[in-house]
Amino acid sequence: xxxxxxxxxxxxxxxxxxxxxxxxxxxxxxxxxxxxxxxxxxxxxxxxxxxxxxxxxxxxxxxxxxxxxxxxxxxxxxxxxxxxxxxxxxxxxxxxxxxxxxxxxxxxxxxxxxxxxxxxxxxxxxxxxxxxxxxxxxxxxxxxxxxxxxxxxxxxxxxxxxxxxxxxxxxxxxxxxxxxxxxxxxxxxxxxxxxxxxxxxxxxxxxxxxxxxxxxxxxxxxxxxxxxxxxxxxxxxxxxxxxxxxxxxxxxxxxxxxxxxxxxxxxxxxxxxxxxxxxxxxxxxxxxxxxxxxxxxxxxxxxxxxxxxxxxxxxxxxxxxxxxxxxxxxxxxxxxxxxxxxxxxxxxxxxxxxxxxxxxxxxxxxxxxxxxxxxxxxxxxxxxxxxxxxxx
Numbered sequence: 522x523x524x525x526x527x528x529x530x531x532x533x534x535x536x537x538x539x540x541x542x543x544x545x546x547x548x549x550x551x552x553x554x555x556x557x558x559x560x561x562x563x564x565x566x567x568x569x570x571x572x573x574x575x576x577x578x579x580x581x582x583x584x585x586x587x588x589x590x591x592x593x594x595x596x597x598x599x600x601x602x603x604x605x606x607x608x609x610x611x612x613x614x615x616x617x618x619x620x621x622x623x624x625x626x627x628x629x630x631x632x633x634x635x636x637x638x639x640x641x642x643x644x645x646x647x648x649x650x651x652x653x654x655x656x657x658x659x660x661x662x663x664x665x666x667x668x669x670x671x672x673x674x675x676x677x678x679x680x681x682x683x684x685x686x687x688x689x690x691x692x693x694x695x696x697x698x699x700x701x702x703x704x705x706x707x708x709x710x711x712x713x714x715x716x717x718x719x720x721x722x723x724x725x726x727x728x729x730x731x732x733x734x735x736x737x738x739x740x741x742x743x744x745x746x747x748x749x750x751x752x753x754x755x756x757x758x759x760x761x762x763x764x765x766x767x768x769x770x771x772x773x774x775x776x777x778x779x780x781x782x783x784x785x786x787x788x789x790x791x792x793x794x795x796x797x798x799x800x801x802x803x804x805x806x807x808x809x810x811x812x813x814x815x816x817x818x819x820x821x822x823x824x825x826x827x828x829x830x831x832x833x834x835x836x837x838x839x840x841x842x843x844x845x846x847x848x849x850x851x852x853x854x855x856x857x858x859x860x861x862x863x864x865x866x867x868x869x870x871x872x873x874x875x876x877x878x879x880x881x882x883x884x885x886x887x888x889x890x891x892x893x894x895x896x897x898x899x900x901x902x903x904x905x906x907x908x909x910x911x912x913x
Contacts, residue, residue, distance in 0.1 A: 524553075525553045525554055525555060526554050526555070526621040526622065526911050527554070527555045527556075527557070527618070527619070527620045527621050527622075528549060528554050528555070528556045528557075528620060528621065528622045528623075528624060528907070528911075529556075529557050529559070529611075529615060529620035529622070529623045529624070529635065530542075530546060530556060530557065530558045530559065530573065530623075530624045530625070530629075530646075531559045531611070531623065531624070531625040531626065531629030531631050531632040531635065532558060532559060532560045532568070532625075532626050532628075532629055533582065533600065533603075533626045533627070533628030533629055534560055534561025534563060534564050534580040534582045534584070534603075535564075535582055535583075535584075535628070535755070535756070536564065536567065536755045537648070537754060537755060537756065537821055537822075537823050538626045538627070538628055538648060539560070539564060539567050539568065539626075540567070540730070540733075540823055541646070541648035541706045541707075541727070541728065541822075541823055541826070542624075542626070542646045542648065542706060542728060543567065543568070543570075543571055543728075543730040543732075543733075544728040544729055544730035544731060544733075544900050545646070545706075545728040545900060545903045545904060545907070546558065546568070546571045546573050547570070547571040547572070547573075547730060547731070547732070548728075548900045548901070548903070548904040549904055549907060550571055550572045550573055552904060552908075555574070556571070556573040556574065557573065557574045557575075557576050557614075557618075557620070558571075558573040558574065558575050558576065559575075559576045559578065559607065559610075559611055559629070559631075560575055560576070560577060560578075561577070561578060561579065561580025561582060561603075562577045562578065562579060562580065563580060563584050564584075565577050570732055576610070576611065576614055578606075578607050578610050579606075580603060581599060581602060581603055581606070582599060582600070582603055582628075583599070583756075585784055589756060589841075591841075592670070592672050593667045593670075593672075593673070594667055594670050594671075594672025594673035594674075594675070594676045595672045597667075597673075597676050598672065598675070598676050598679070600628045600630060601630060601676060601679060601680055601683070603628075603630075604629070604630030604631050604683075605679075605683055607631055608631040608634060608635075608687075611631055611635060612635070612638065615635060615638075615639065619639050619641075620635070620639060620641060621641055621911055622641055622642055622643075622644070622907070622910050622911055623635045623636045623639075623641060623642070623643040623644070624643075624644050624645075624646055624907065625643060625644070625645055625646065626645075626646060626648070627645060627647055627648065627649065632645070633689065633696070633700065633701075634684070634687040634688075634689065637687065637688045637689055638687065638688070642702060642910040642913050643700075643701070643702070644702045644703070644704060644907070644910055645700040645702065645703045645704070646703075646704050646706060647703050647704070647705050647706060647707070647722075648706050648707065648822060648823065649707065649822045649843055650707070650711070650712050650713055650822075650843065650846070651703055651705055651712065651718060651722050652698040652699055653713065653714040653715075653717040653718045653719070654717040654718075654719060655714075655717060656698060656714075657694075657698070659714070664694070668694065677693045677694060680693040680696075680697075681693040684696060699719075699721075700721075701721060702721055702910065703721060703722040703723070704722075704723050704725050704903060704906055704907070705718075705722055705723065705724045705725065706725065706726070706727060706728055706826075706903070707724075707726075707727065707822060707826055708726060708727065708826060708829050708890070708893070708894045708897065709724050709726075709893070709897070710829070710850070710854050710890055710893065710894075711822065711825055711826065711829070711847065711850055712724070713846065713850065723906055724897060725897065725899075725902050725903035725906050726894060726896075726897020726899055726902065726903070727826045727827075727830055727894060727897070727899065728899060728900050728903050729807065729827070729830060729899070729900075731900075733805065733806075733807045734807055736805040736807065736808045737808065738805050738808065739779075739804055739805050739808045739809055741777075741812040742777040746775060746776065746777040746797070747775060747776055747777065747814040747815070747878065748776075748777050748778075748779060748809065748812050748813045748814055749771065749776045749777070749778045749779065749813065749814065749815050749816075749817065749874060750779050750781070750804075750806070750809045750810060750813045750815075750816045750817070750833075751763075751764070751767050751778060751779065751780045751781065751816075751817040752780075752781040752804070752806060752816075752817075752818060752824065753781075753783070753818070753819040753838075753840070754783075754818075754819055754821045754823070754824060755783060758781075758782060758783030758784075758785055758786070759783075759785040759786060760782075760786070760838075761786050761790060761791075762865065763817075763838060763862075763865050763870070764780060764782060764786065764791055765791065765792070766865050766866055766867045766870050767780060767798070767817070767867075767870060768780075768791060768792070768794065768795060768798060769867035770866075770867035770868065770870045770871035771795070771797065771798065771871060771874075772795035772797070772798070773795060773797070774797065774871070776797065776874070777797050777798075777799075778795075778797060778798040778799070779799055779801070779804060779809050779813075780798060780799065780800045780801070781801050781802070781803055781804045781806075782800060782801070782802060783802060783803065784802060788800055806824070806827060807827060807831075810827055810828060810830075810831040810833050811831055813831070813833045814833070814834075814878050815833065815834055815835070815836065815874045815877055815878045816828050816833045816834070816835045816836070817835075817836045817838065817870070817874065818835055818836070818837055818838070819837070819838060819839060819840045819844050820835070820837040820838075820839045820844040820845075820847040820848040820851065820859075821843075821844060821847070822843065822847055825847050825850075825851060826894075828856075829856070829887070829890055829891065829894050830891070830894055830895070831891070832887040832888060832890075832891040833887070834856055834857055834877035834878060834880075834883050834884075834887060835851050835856065835857035835858075835877065836857060836858050836859075836860060836870070836873045836874050836877060837851055837852075837857055837858070837859045837860070838859075838860050838861070838862055838865060839859070839861075840862070854886065854890065855882065855883060855886040856877075856883055856886055856887050856890060857877055857883075858873045858876060858877050860873055
């Protein structure tokens with residue numbers, strides 16, 4: 522048992538970045554540590570149940586139905602501008618209440634700067650894939666296109682100046698891709714080139730929040746119908762054509778469809794609902810996945826991880842950023858199928874869902890991966906790993 526220490530967590534104010542580590546934050550508090558958590562004001566309520574002390578700040582990260590910039594450099598700049606604005610607030614607090622350890626999300630850019638300022642370890646909690654040995658060479662075309670674009674040049678120049686001002690003289694590209702210490706919160710099967718990931722990365726596996734696992738606010742259908750969950754997360758859920766394809770393709774089918782549409786689509790635009798379809802703005806996803814036989818998803822890493830945890834086959838319809846790579850990994854691992862957005866019709870969607878749900882090879886492969894994912898260690902293993910940094 523470690524004595525109580527002060528752990529500072531620097532988060533990103535977007536749900537997909539907060540959910541993956543909430544269980545770990547709760548576990549650290551339960552172990553007696555004092556955890557302060559920097560988070561934008563709109564999502565304070567997500568953090569509060571962990572009993573970490575929120576350090577709130579205004580945020581410019583898109584919320585709700587606000588779209589993210591499509592240009593990669595511009596989207597990256599939003600995180601950077603947020604970090605630059607937030608850092609003085611954090612130093613004003615922590616200069617008189619120094620942490621013993623800094624944890625930070627991949628978008629929590631002030632994290633490493635705080636570690637240098639206070640001479641304590643800074644550990645990234647990564648909710649997605651990490652760079653591997655040879656990453657720059659393998660991804661050269663994409664990385665070059667970003668860094669040579671006007672927005673990319675501006676981003677890296679601004680980041681470089683900010684790092685130097687705060688005592689870090691790394692090349693900004695290297696700084697972002699190769700943090701000194703990382704705890705990876707994803708299943709190893711979802712990490713590209715896992716055999717080439719450096720030793721600075723420790724796979725602690727998914728850390729699903731016990732409070733979310735215990736949520737019973739959704740009730741499975743009576744009669745034993747198979748459940749299909751359709752959800753595109755919080756940022757990419759403007760998917761009216763896909764939702765309509767679901768209604769048409771699964772009307773009067775043996776499936777019970779749970780459709781989570783988010784805030785960007787008016788439920789009235791869906792038209793009449795078949796009796797076997799329920800529509801919600803949002804659902805307790807873990808509760809539904811615990812009963813689901815298939816999952817139509819945009820293949821965000823959080824959803825992929827949760828599907829593997831519960832052994833649910835997927836039909837991925839990726840929309841942006843890392844989702845295409847995630848969808849490819851699900852297919853390569855034999856646990857899902859992929860449709861491009863322009864391939865989606867009532868017929869193709871129904872056929873893909875039926876195929877993954879009925880395939881015995883998919884079920885066997887999912888069972889094997891589920892055992893591996895659970896064996897990663899979860900909350901206890903992750904909290905133990907965090908505490909090793911307190912001993913440094």
